[in-house]
Amino acid sequence: MPLLEVDSLTVEYKTNRGRIRAVEDVSFSLEKRETLGLAGESGSGKSTLCLSIIKLVPPPGVITKGNMKIDGIDIMKLPEEKMRSIRGRKVAYVFQDPMTSLNPVKRIGDHFIELIQTHEPTIEKKVAIERIKKILENLGILPERINDYPHQFSGGMRQRIMIGLGIALNPSLVIADEPTTALDVIVQAKILDLLESLRDVYEMALILISHDLSIILERCDKIIVMYAGHMVEYASNIELHKNPKHPYTQGLLRSIPNIELADQKLSAIPGSPPNMLNPPQGCRFWPRCSSAKKKCSVKEPPLVDVGNNHFVRCFYGEEGVVGE
Amino acid sequence: MSEVIKVEQLKKYFPVQKSFLEQLFARKMSYVKAVDDVNFSINKGEIFTLAGESGCGKTTTGRVIVRLLKSTSGAIFFNKEDITKLKGEKLRVLRRKMQIIFQDPYASLNPRMRLGDAVGHPLEIHGLARGEEKKKMVLDVLNKVGLAPPEQFFSLFPHQLSGGQRQRAALARSIILKPEFIVADEPVSMIDVSLRTTIIDLMLDFRKELGLTYLFITHDLAVAKYISDKIAIMYLGKIIEMGSKERFFLNPLHPYTQALLSAIPVPNPKRKRKVVELAGEVPSAINIPSGCRFHPRCPYKKAECLEKEPQLMEIEEGHFVECHLY
Numbered sequence: 127m128p129l130l131e132v133d134s135l136t137v138e139y140k141t142n143r144g145r146i147r148a149v150e151d152v153s154f155s156l157e158k159r160e161t162l163g164l165a166g167e168s169g170s171g172k173s174t175l176c177l178s179i180i181k182l183v184p185p186p187g188v189i190t191k192g193n194m195k196i197d198g199i200d201i202m203k204l205p206e207e208k209m210r211s212i213r214g215r216k217v218a219y220v221f222q223d224p225m226t227s228l229n230p231v232k233r234i235g236d237h238f239i240e241l242i243q244t245h246e247p248t249i250e251k252k253v254a255i256e257r258i259k260k261i262l263e264n265l266g267i268l269p270e271r272i273n274d275y276p277h278q279f280s281g282g283m284r285q286r287i288m289i290g291l292g293i294a295l296n297p298s299l300v301i302a303d304e305p306t307t308a309l310d311v312i313v314q315a316k317i318l319d320l321l322e323s324l325r326d327v328y329e330m331a332l333i334l335i336s337h338d339l340s341i342i343l344e345r346c347d348k349i350i351v352m353y354a355g356h357m358v359e360y361a362s363n364i365e366l367h368k369n370p371k372h373p374y375t376q377g378l379l380r381s382i383p384n385i386e387l388a389d390q391k392l393s394a395i396p397g398s399p400p401n402m403l404n405p406p407q408g409c410r411f412w413p414r415c416s417s418a419k420k421k422c423s424v425k426e427p428p429l430v431d432v433g434n435n436h437f438v439r440c441f442y443g444e445e446g447v448v449g450e
Numbered sequence: 451m452s453e454v455i456k457v458e459q460l461k462k463y464f465p466v467q468k469s470f471l472e473q474l475f476a477r478k479m480s481y482v483k484a485v486d487d488v489n490f491s492i493n494k495g496e497i498f499t500l501a502g503e504s505g506c507g508k509t510t511t512g513r514v515i516v517r518l519l520k521s522t523s524g525a526i527f528f529n530k531e532d533i534t535k536l537k538g539e540k541l542r543v544l545r546r547k548m549q550i551i552f553q554d555p556y557a558s559l560n561p562r563m564r565l566g567d568a569v570g571h572p573l574e575i576h577g578l579a580r581g582e583e584k585k586k587m588v589l590d591v592l593n594k595v596g597l598a599p600p601e602q603f604f605s606l607f608p609h610q611l612s613g614g615q616r617q618r619a620a621l622a623r624s625i626i627l628k629p630e631f632i633v634a635d636e637p638v639s640m641i642d643v644s645l646r647t648t649i650i651d652l653m654l655d656f657r658k659e660l661g662l663t664y665l666f667i668t669h670d671l672a673v674a675k676y677i678s679d680k681i682a683i684m685y686l687g688k689i690i691e692m693g694s695k696e697r698f699f700l701n702p703l704h705p706y707t708q709a710l711l712s713a714i715p716v717p718n719p720k721r722k723r724k725v726v727e728l729a730g731e732v733p734s735a736i737n738i739p740s741g742c743r744f745h746p747r748c749p750y751k752k753a754e755c756l757e758k759e760p761q762l763m764e765i766e767e768g769h770f771v772e773c774h775l776y
Contacts, residue, residue, distance in 0.1 A: 167642040167643060167644060168613075168642060280731050282731060283731075310503035310504055310669065311503070311669070311671075311710060311713040311714055312503070312709060312710060312713045312728055313731070314713065314715075315712075315713040315715075315725045316725075319725070337642070337643060338643070338715065339643065339717055340672075340714075340715035340716060340717040341715045343717045343718060343719050344715050344716060344717070344718070344719060344723075345715075363719040364719050364720065367717070367718060367719050367720075377644060378643060378644055379717065381643060381644050381646065381647045382643060382672075382717055383672040383673055383675060383676045384672065384716060384717055384718070385671060385672040385675055385699075385711065385714045385716060386716055386718075388699075390676060392647045392650075392676060393647060394644060394645060394646070394647035394648040394651070395644040395645070398612045398614055398615065398642075398645060399612070399642065399644075
């Protein structure tokens with residue numbers, strides 16, 4: 127049984143100016159110890175997708191369709207009361223900005239104690255503190271610093287603490303939303319290594335959200351490429367690198383510089399992402415697609431299975447990108 | 451080749467705000483040494499990149515050069531003329547020739563100004579054109595940066611544009627005065643990946659078309675490799691390595707550069723990187739370590755490094771490094 131199953135999930139924001147389908151018909155599953163990467167540009171629905179896994183989509187967002195199971199528990203029907211014990215215990219969410227996610231007037235240790243006592247009301251403070259010290263050690267932070275305040279830590283250290291809060295209750299799934307975007311490369315590499323080693327130590331699954339396709343390709347076993355709320359491609363990292371099928375994925379791969387190559391020729395994807403209040407008819411990518419045919423602007427392409435556990439939402443998925 | 455920009459021993463220190471009591475008892479003022487003795491020159495038509503982690507002083511250096519910040523000491527030359535102390539009318543004339551593009555296109559355009567007015571504003575400030583003539587020039591430059599049809603974009607407000615389009619507008623505003631030199635401060639870091647290349651390619655086109663020279667500031671060495679002719683790495687306010695793109699990437703010398711390069715993610719799942727381990731994190735720019743400022747984190751440090759500050763030395767042609775190992 128997979129750890130996480132998401133089936134045709136659709137999330138909408140009902141705004142005054144109209145409905146925005148931020149996530150539409152997304153299905154995937156995740157096993158223990160696996161890392162799933164979510165790649166896509168800002169506004170493609172990556173964060174909304176992950177927030178809906180813990181049922182914390184901010185209003186006016188509503189999950190309008192789909193099924194989700196965590197460890198076999200159907201969370202769509204779960205009342206809010208029970209959902210609270212899923213968050214933190216089964217699924218942890220590490221937010222993007224380590225500078226604003228910690229309470230500046232609370233000691234680091236108190237952040238942990240509050241979390242642990244909320245979920246385990248009977249635990250003794252002494253036991254909790256021992257546990258926290260152990261976690262800090264695993265994060266590469268001196269246990270003596272348990273009584274320090276957030277401002278006494280650097281950005282990278284604060285992100286470690288955020289990750290520590292995420293794993294404190296030993297969840298089976300950690301969702302890290304752009305965990306290194308605000309950090310420098312050297313710190314970024316350390317944080318990603320830390321996540322990887324914690325995944326193995328605690329036998330968790332990991333979902334990594336990033337706009338940086340390099341990180342995703344390097345670190346994740348499976349990859350979902352999102353575009354304007356659609357999952358346009360879903361494959362293993364090796365397969366996606368070797369054999370990208372969707373014109374958007376191909377375009378992305380052609381537009382990222384690779385430090386290891388000399389004299390690289392980069393090319394951008396023409397146009398810009400659509401206004402989600404008024405997305406294009408048919409395939410959402412067709413106005414920017416160089417291989418678009420008439421059909422693409424009329425009908426929404428289905429998710430095509432091209433073998434090797436590789437799925438593409440494109441009419442030309444099977445033949446690669448060729449016209450009719 | 452003529453030098454468009456030359457900086458000599460440039461320093462920029464910011465005083466640290468202290469409480470009343472601390473001021474009473476402390477004998478010395480303390481400073482954040484954002485830029486601490488930087489030397490380099492940029493030839494005409496070159497793209498010179500300043501790279502480094504946040505807080506290394508790259509942005510401050512850029513701002514001091516275009517005279518948005520006053521330098522603490524040192525000299526800046528523009529076309530061989532010392533511009534460090536220019537004032538009044540002379541400074542205004544200089545500003546026509548040097549422009550800056552900022553990182554955040556959401557903050558650098560006035561939300562209440564229509565695009566046409568914002569882009570044409572420099573022409574008015576410098577009294578170069580107005581009315582119909584101004585409009586014609588604005589339409590022309592909007593077209594150049596790919597905001598087409600320009601008539602339509604002319605009357606839009608910034609909030610009606612995407613991040614990439616805003617950055618194009620910022621680029622249009624910076625080239626409308628036909629400058630010779632542009633400081634581009636992280637111009638693509640806030641733009642979606644699929645659109646970054648368009649901005650970079652526009653910058654490269656303008657270099658050819660208008661004979662521009664750039665100081666490109668970035669934290670992203672992969673982008674730097676794509677765009678630059680020369681690269682300099684800053685660490686705690688100093689340039690610790692500098693060289694032509696080819697030599698720099700082929701043969702990185704400074705231990706910090708090597709660590710930085712090893713930490714950059716590569717879009718290839720089969721490649722298992724070996725990240726060079728660095729101890730600790732960047733120290734505060736208020737208390738810069740003695741000797742080589744990198745020594746507390748350096749895996750190769752020697753006794754010498756703790757005491758003597760290394761000097762920038764030419765190791766091979768056009769490749770400089772500041773390290774006692776060489």
